[in-house]
Amino acid sequence: LAKTTQPISMDSYExxxxxxxxxxxxxxxxxxxxxxxxxxxxxxxxIIQGYKTKVTNEVASLFIPADxxxxxxxxxxxxxxxxxxxxxxxxGSSNTGKLIFGQGTTLQVKP
Amino acid sequence: GAGVSQSPSNKVTEKGxxxxxxxxxxxxxTALYWYRQRLGQGLEFLIxxxxxxxxxxxxxxxDRFSAERTGxxxxxxxxxxxxxxxSAVYLCASSANVRGMNTEAFFGQGxxxxxx
Numbered sequence: 001l002a003k004t005t006q007p008i009s010m011d012s013y014e015x016x017x018x019x020x021x022x023x024x025x026x027x028x029x030x031x032x033x034x035x036x037x038x039x040x041x042x043x044x045x046x047i048i049q050g051y052k053t054k055v056t057n058e059v060a061s062l063f064i065p066a067d068x069x070x071x072x073x074x075x076x077x078x079x080x081x082x083x084x085x086x087x088x089x090x091x092g093s094s095n096t097g098k099l100i101f102g103q104g105t106t107l108q109v110k111p
Numbered sequence: 112g113a114g115v116s117q118s119p120s121n122k123v124t125e126k127g128x129x130x131x132x133x134x135x136x137x138x139x140x141t142a143l144y145w146y147r148q149r150l151g152q153g154l155e156f157l158i159x160x161x162x163x164x165x166x167x168x169x170x171x172x173x174d175r176f177s178a179e180r181t182g183x184x185x186x187x188x189x190x191x192x193x194x195x196x197x198s199a200v201y202l203c204a205s206s207a208n209v210r211g212m213n214t215e216a217f218f219g220q221g222x223x224x225x226x227x
Contacts, residue, residue, distance in 0.1 A: 032212070034215070036216075042218075042220065043115075043202050043204065043218025043219055043220060043221055044154070044202075044204075044216075044218050045218070046215035046216065046217075049215070085153075087153070087154075091212075091213065092212070096167060097142070097159065097161055097167075097213055098144065098156060098159040098167055099144055099156070099159075099204070099213075099216055100156055101146070101153050101154035101155075101156070102153055103152070103153040104153050
């Protein structure tokens with residue numbers, strides 16, 4: 001199984017850019033990298049998915065280097081409402097299609 | 112319905128009793144997942160259904176846990192002889208499968224199970 005490692009927690013202030021890095025050293029060739037966000041008392045919500053280089057949507061950007069052994073979720077100009085747990089997942093054949101969540105990164109945004 | 116629906120939203124049960132948790136996935140989603148989330152912890156994978164394939168039960172913590180899925184619709188997670196350590200939020204998610212790849216998963220609000 002492809003295992004992911006990410007920091008347990010991070011602090012930031014409103015208006016700052018936040019970068020959360022995830023390592024996935026044994027990612028397989030046809031695996032994708034996906035990030036989810038979870039607010040308290042809610043189920044996780046899909047944020048972004050990528051395979052290589054850079055992906056951007058209205059919420060975040062995802063940077064994936066050429067070796068794909070890590071990825072960085074970038075949240076521009078965070079606000080208090082971005083306080084949540086962020087999970088990095090590897091999806092594909094290495095996990096036989098199922099979604100394996102790690103402990104995630106708890107992001108605390110301060111005023 | 113518009114999203115994944117789970118019932119009940121809350122369940123309090125006595126130790127030793129059996130409980131059934133229900134999940135109604137989004138219509139047309141072939142993949143369905145169950146997770147357990149203890150307070151302050153990450154999501155613990157329990158079981159994964161994909162279409163008509165045999166389910167991946169590798170995450171079920173003991174033989175007291177079982178799950179069924181009717182075709183590509185509703186799923187039921189059953190916990191027999193509940194223990195206090197089973198107290199957690201149980202989350203269900205579903206996703207479509209496009210050209211062999213599961214698309215984004217949509218989660219229900221979860222069932223909060225308390226064993227007293």
